[in-house]
Amino acid sequence: MPRAVRERQMLDAAVEVFARRGYRAASMDEIAEVAGASKPLVYLYLNSKEELFSACIRREAEALILAVREGVDPGAPADRRLWNGLRGFFAHTAAHPDGWAVLHCQARTHGEPFALEVAALRQELVDVVTQLIVATAAENGCDAPLPWQEASGLAHALVGAAESLAGWTNGRTDVAPAERDTAETLMNFAWAGLDNLMNGRRWAPARP
Structure with missing residues (x-):
């Protein structure tokens, strides 16, 4: 062989x-x-067992990143790119629950170097989503350019929400929602906030 x-x-x-x-x-x-x-x-x-575990992390991380990137059609409008990226993420994690468990649960609980490798994966996902958020704001006529730092913060929040939803979906013992439904749930949540930002409707705490 x-x-x-x-x-x-x-x-x-x-x-x-x-x-x-x-x-x-x-x-x-x-x-x-x-x-x-x-x-x-x-x-x-x-x-060794450690090198084998590291090899598993690298392979599963590369496959997940590829699934997200392949889902993002460069020629589509920004909102469709974000939607397709989310669908790629949830479709992959649903189809490879063991790989997701290794990345999301096992690798994070054993310190360096495993946690560092997963952090690098997460940062790559955040960078992809940050670019999509900035492009979305620009293409939809945002009243003011969205600062990169704010877009990065939103991307961290969105990636964290996606990770949490994937863990929740894969951990269910009843019938789990379809990946499209999960992606739509998060897209609706994120898009409402982005729409407000793009149209200058920012939330602020009430003044006493």
Whole structure:
């Protein structure tokens, strides 16, 4: 079997076991068994449990970023690009719940270097969404240019909401909502706020 195919099988097995057991409880014996490979072969290809976990994080992160970027049609209006990006995110996390569990739950709870790798993924998502928010404001005739810092803050909030919704959806024991419905829920929430900003309707606390 070609090495690339065998490594993919090992990573698939590792993602499944890490998602189910957690990083500490997962064993290389079980990963090898699920992959249909010998334990020495897993070590030969992927060196150690820590390096295997890092490889899983990188692969799942790259796949998620690709799904979001591919969903964003550069020729579409800004609101459609944001909508399609959200749909790409929720479709991918729904289709790959084990990968999402590794990224969102397991990697964040074990400190460096795993948490740093997930933080880099999150920042890349935030950068994509920030650009979409700035473009949305510009294309829809925002009364004043939206400062990059404010757009970045909104992007952090939107990405955090998307992560929370994906975790909520994948963790449900009843019938989970379709990815389109989840994306529409968040799009409606975000778009109402962006529409107010673009038309100069900013919320402010009442003065005493």
